[in-house]
Amino acid sequence: MPREHYLNATYGIRSWLLTTDHKRIAILYLISVTFFFFVGGLFATLIRIHLLTPGGYLVTPETYNKLFTMHGVAMIFFFLIPSIPAVLGNFVIPIMIGAKDLAFPKINLLSWYIYLVGGAFVLYSFATGGLDTGWTFYTPLSSIYSNSAVTPAVIGIFINGFSSILTGLNFIVTVHTMRAPGMTWMRLPLFVWAHYATSIIFVLGTPVIAITLLLAGLERMFHLGFFNPAYGGDPILFQHLFWFYSHPAVYIMILPAMGVISEIIPTFARKPIFGYDFIAASSIGIAVIGFIVWAHHMFLTGQSTYSAVAFSFLTFLVAVPSAVKVFNWTSTLYKGSIAFDTPMLYGLGFIGLFTIGGLTGLFLACLGLDIHLHDTYFVVAHFHYIMVGGAIMGYLGGIHFWWPKITGRLYPEYLARIAAIVLFVGFNLTFFPQFILGYLGMPRRYHDYPPEFQVLNVMSTAGASILALGYLLPMVYLTWSMRYGKVAGKNPWPATGLEWTTNSPPLTENFSETPVVDWETYDFEHRPELGLSSTVPRKPIPAHGDD
Amino acid sequence: MAEHSAEHIVSPKIYAAVLTALLVGTVLTVEAAKVDLGRLNIVAALAIATIKMTLVILFFMHGKYSPRRTKLVIVAGFFWLAIMLGLTLADYSTRHAEPSRSQLQEPPSSLLIRS
Amino acid sequence: MHRTGELFGQFQTLEQQKETASLGMWVFLVTEILFFGGLFLTYSINRHAYPTAFGIGGNMLDLNLGFGNTVVLIASSFTMAMSVWSAQTSHKKLVPMFLIATLVLGSVFLGIKVVEYKQKFDHHLIPGHSFDITYCSKNPSACGLSGKNLDDEKKEIQEGIEAEADEAKKQGAANPEEVGAAALNAHAQLYFSLYFGMTGLHALHMIIGAGLLLWLIFEARKGRFDANYNTPVDNVGLYWHFVDIVWIFLFPLLYLINRHLA
Numbered sequence: 001m002p003r004e005h006y007l008n009a010t011y012g013i014r015s016w017l018l019t020t021d022h023k024r025i026a027i028l029y030l031i032s033v034t035f036f037f038f039v040g041g042l043f044a045t046l047i048r049i050h051l052l053t054p055g056g057y058l059v060t061p062e063t064y065n066k067l068f069t070m071h072g073v074a075m076i077f078f079f080l081i082p083s084i085p086a087v088l089g090n091f092v093i094p095i096m097i098g099a100k101d102l103a104f105p106k107i108n109l110l111s112w113y114i115y116l117v118g119g120a121f122v123l124y125s126f127a128t129g130g131l132d133t134g135w136t137f138y139t140p141l142s143s144i145y146s147n148s149a150v151t152p153a154v155i156g157i158f159i160n161g162f163s164s165i166l167t168g169l170n171f172i173v174t175v176h177t178m179r180a181p182g183m184t185w186m187r188l189p190l191f192v193w194a195h196y197a198t199s200i201i202f203v204l205g206t207p208v209i210a211i212t213l214l215l216a217g218l219e220r221m222f223h224l225g226f227f228n229p230a231y232g233g234d235p236i237l238f239q240h241l242f243w244f245y246s247h248p249a250v251y252i253m254i255l256p257a258m259g260v261i262s263e264i265i266p267t268f269a270r271k272p273i274f275g276y277d278f279i280a281a282s283s284i285g286i287a288v289i290g291f292i293v294w295a296h297h298m299f300l301t302g303q304s305t306y307s308a309v310a311f312s313f314l315t316f317l318v319a320v321p322s323a324v325k326v327f328n329w330t331s332t333l334y335k336g337s338i339a340f341d342t343p344m345l346y347g348l349g350f351i352g353l354f355t356i357g358g359l360t361g362l363f364l365a366c367l368g369l370d371i372h373l374h375d376t377y378f379v380v381a382h383f384h385y386i387m388v389g390g391a392i393m394g395y396l397g398g399i400h401f402w403w404p405k406i407t408g409r410l411y412p413e414y415l416a417r418i419a420a421i422v423l424f425v426g427f428n429l430t431f432f433p434q435f436i437l438g439y440l441g442m443p444r445r446y447h448d449y450p451p452e453f454q455v456l457n458v459m460s461t462a463g464a465s466i467l468a469l470g471y472l473l474p475m476v477y478l479t480w481s482m483r484y485g486k487v488a489g490k491n492p493w494p495a496t497g498l499e500w501t502t503n504s505p506p507l508t509e510n511f512s513e514t515p516v517v518d519w520e521t522y523d524f525e526h527r528p529e530l531g532l533s534s535t536v537p538r539k540p541i542p543a544h545g546d547d
Numbered sequence: 548m549a550e551h552s553a554e555h556i557v558s559p560k561i562y563a564a565v566l567t568a569l570l571v572g573t574v575l576t577v578e579a580a581k582v583d584l585g586r587l588n589i590v591a592a593l594a595i596a597t598i599k600m601t602l603v604i605l606f607f608m609h610g611k612y613s614p615r616r617t618k619l620v621i622v623a624g625f626f627w628l629a630i631m632l633g634l635t636l637a638d639y640s641t642r643h644a645e646p647s648r649s650q651l652q653e654p655p656s657s658l659l660i661r662s
Numbered sequence: 663m664h665r666t667g668e669l670f671g672q673f674q675t676l677e678q679q680k681e682t683a684s685l686g687m688w689v690f691l692v693t694e695i696l697f698f699g700g701l702f703l704t705y706s707i708n709r710h711a712y713p714t715a716f717g718i719g720g721n722m723l724d725l726n727l728g729f730g731n732t733v734v735l736i737a738s739s740f741t742m743a744m745s746v747w748s749a750q751t752s753h754k755k756l757v758p759m760f761l762i763a764t765l766v767l768g769s770v771f772l773g774i775k776v777v778e779y780k781q782k783f784d785h786h787l788i789p790g791h792s793f794d795i796t797y798c799s800k801n802p803s804a805c806g807l808s809g810k811n812l813d814d815e816k817k818e819i820q821e822g823i824e825a826e827a828d829e830a831k832k833q834g835a836a837n838p839e840e841v842g843a844a845a846l847n848a849h850a851q852l853y854f855s856l857y858f859g860m861t862g863l864h865a866l867h868m869i870i871g872a873g874l875l876l877w878l879i880f881e882a883r884k885g886r887f888d889a890n891y892n893t894p895v896d897n898v899g900l901y902w903h904f905v906d907i908v909w910i911f912l913f914p915l916l917y918l919i920n921r922h923l924a
Contacts, residue, residue, distance in 0.1 A: 169689045169693070173685045176616065177681050177682040203693050204624075208631065211697050211699075211700035212700055215704065218859070222790060223789075223790065226852065226855065231848040231849075231851065232849045234711075237635075237703075244631050294634075556751060557743070557747065562744060566736065569739075570736060577725070577729055577918065582922055583922040592914035592915070600911070603739060603903050603906060604907070607739050607742070608903045616685070617685065620688045620692055621688065624695040628696060628702075631699055632703055632706065636706065
């Protein structure tokens with residue numbers, strides 16, 4: 001372990017709570033998002049236990065509505081959206097581009113505090129009556145009729161939105177202005193491209209959910225009429241405003257994970273990634289096209305055929321850049337020298353599960369099919385395949401991949417592989433039956449179901465218990481490894497990014513001297529300092545400032 | 548990339564000209580509102596406002612003299628606003644208040660009740 | 663508080679620091695475009711649905727005060743731009759003077775807004791239980807309405823109620839006149855909800871801007887801003903101009919909907 005690094009450079013609680021070091025802020029986020037993951041997980045556990053038997057004996061229908069709502073709110077806004085960007089992105093991006101920190105370190109810290117304040121409001125809402133509107137807050141239920149603690153919750157999510165916006169702003173500006181000499185756009189790691197695209201969505205989409213929830217909250221507090229038909233208002237307007245953000249939000253949740261996979265696959269296939277340009281472009285493509293498909297959540301609201309066809313077509317279109325990525329990752333594997341380290345297991349799992357999730361999204365994009373599948377468990381399974389099978393596996397893969405850099409220690413490899421497999425099995429057992437349930441007609445957000453659906457529900461709950469084990473194991477051994485893990489060294493994998501040239505853990509200022517980049521990304525041949533072979537001369541640095 | 552601080556300093560004369568134009572535009576928009584142009588009233592109002600905004604962005608905010616990247620950021624912001632407004636209004640304007648033809652041909656519901 | 667012109671740790675050069683601050687402010691302004699944009703969308707949908715009620719509501723705003731406010735704000739944008747110019751050309755003494763002028767004009771704007779809001783309160787035009795679009799035409803002396811203005815307003819409201827009553831009749835209401843009056847009131851309330859929401863959010867941004875100006879004035883009086891270093895003035899200027907642009911749209915959309923009855 002290096003003598004001095006960012007963890008021991010300064011001591012005391014104030015040095016952590018008032019830090020502007022992006023790496024420490026990442027750790028602060030890691031602790032907070034993990035907390036909210038448990039909160040969301042608790043509600044998921046209660047849901048699955050309740051659904052073991054038809055007849056709904058565990059909780060009342062009203063409470064059930066609160067369970068799935070709070071599960072969604074906690075997981076989406078306080079875990080999935082911040083997880084990879086605020087934890088891994090914060091930690092790794094400055095180092096990857098050769099900078100000492102993000103463009104606005106104090107704003108980075110402010111983002112975390114804003115997240116906490118937003119979280120506090122939402123927890124207050126959970127504790128004082130809960131929330132039963134669904135995470136989608138459709139009006140007029142949320143703005144008028146619900147008797148649950150909607151107001152503090154929308155305030156909390158509104159506040160949390162600014163945390164996202166500031167993170168996105170920070171990343172965009174950082175990538176534009178903080179790159180080291182020689183780090184041109186086309187030499188950026190794909191993880192950075194993914195976060196740049198995600199940040200575009202943060203910056204353009206989040207303000208809209210902010211104003212939407214503000215309006216819904218004001219409507220609830222002051223009995224205004226925007227979304228209330230009795231006053232001439234329109235619930236459909238709420239849905240448009242809501243989904244304008246919330247659809248791109250799902251790309252916020254998946255793009256960073258895709259970025260992680262783009263780092264993991266070449267590393268553990270020991271090969272440059274196939275089609276770098278296309279993967280970079282597809283990230284931007286997903287961000288842009290993702291903004292023009294939102295009304296596919298509204299196919300059953302009385303849209304005209306013209307509108308529906310347009311949105312259906314655009315939704316098919318947005319699948320294309322995602323598919324491009326999947327093909328490129330797979331092509332990277334071809335003739336690679338594959339190692340099945342834990343990050344790679346998560347990476348491979350991601351590719352398979354994300355493909356299933358993505359393809360089932362296309363089922364839903366078909367207008368005729370959507371009429372039958374809308375609001376059924378098919379939808380629930382679809383998005384969990386992407387959010388859990390995709391995003392969470394990407395997150396865990398990234399945590400494992402960069403763990404040596406973050407902590408300076410290795411996690412126990414064999415136990416980690418077992419945990420990854422347990423998680424994979426548990427996940428599929430939980431959610432695959434839900435595709436079938438949805439196809440057979442079981443509606444989502446219902447506390448009860450006909451007895452003939454019980455077998456599949458029991459399977460799903462059984463899977464959930466295995467999945468829970470898959471989550472708990474890493475929490476245990478990762479914590480254990482911080483004290484007892486083997487010392488990692490600079491580049492245990494080895495991987496090619498700039499971050500792997502620094503100490504593990506890195507210095508507070510990341511680099512003692514500004515690096516000069518004269519190699520292409522994922523270049524496994526010309527990097528002797530990484531312990532990789534080199535007989536071919538390096539390429540020259542292009543002039544800086546080609547922005 | 549040679550940035551804003553290589554600095555093109557906009558002269559007060561230009562600022563004064565823009566100020567005048569903005570004030571004239573304001574008077575114009577008020578006067579135009581007093582004339583009944585039917586549907587064109589809103590078009591005129593928005594057109595004048597857009598021109599005023601453009602002047603503020605180009606000159607007061609130095610948009611004209613900003614690097615390409617800044618111009619891209621500005622355009623992107625408006626483009627996205629246009630997406631939100633455009634596609635939502637497209638949905639609204641294609642929803643029909645009248646029942647569709649197939650519905651009109653539907654027999655009265657009492658005839659659909661099967662015993 | 664850092665000394666101005668000092669290089670922050672994460673940057674390599676002052677140039678980079680300035681670029682970064684500027685880009686950061688522009689990206690932030692883009693988020694504000696989308697933030698206000700949601701309100702403009704809500705406005706568009708509702709105005710399209712209820713043009714009569716919106717016209718009536720719009721005519722209850724004081725055109726002179728609105729026009730005055732627009733002039734004041736445009737002038738403040740000019741003085742703000744001039745303070746940036748002063749800094750860029752190292753006219754150090756002028757910088758705080760123009761900033762103070764901007765702040766004064768901004769305060770005048772806010773003062774006029776307070777007057778307008780108070781007027782709305784007195785005229786029962788604040789959305790809520792006591793909202794009554796017919797209050798002024800029924801109590802003209804309380805609203806200072808008389809003569810032609812009073813007649814115009816009464817006529818407008820009567821026409822509005824009739825249009826809503828027609829709509830109610832089409833939908834089979836048993837008592838279209840009553841329903842029409844209630845509907846007009848409800849739709850007019852939507853207009854005023856948007857009026858207060860949009861101008862309120864705008865005013866909040868102005869207050870924040872005023873705070874930023876105060877900070878800048880404080881620094882400028884110490885002679886901190888010159889040709890070498892004027893980034894904060896530049897960036898606060900960008901923010902201020904943005905807030906001006908929002909008003910440039912709010913004014914016609916809220917005040918000038920249906921002024922051609924005169």
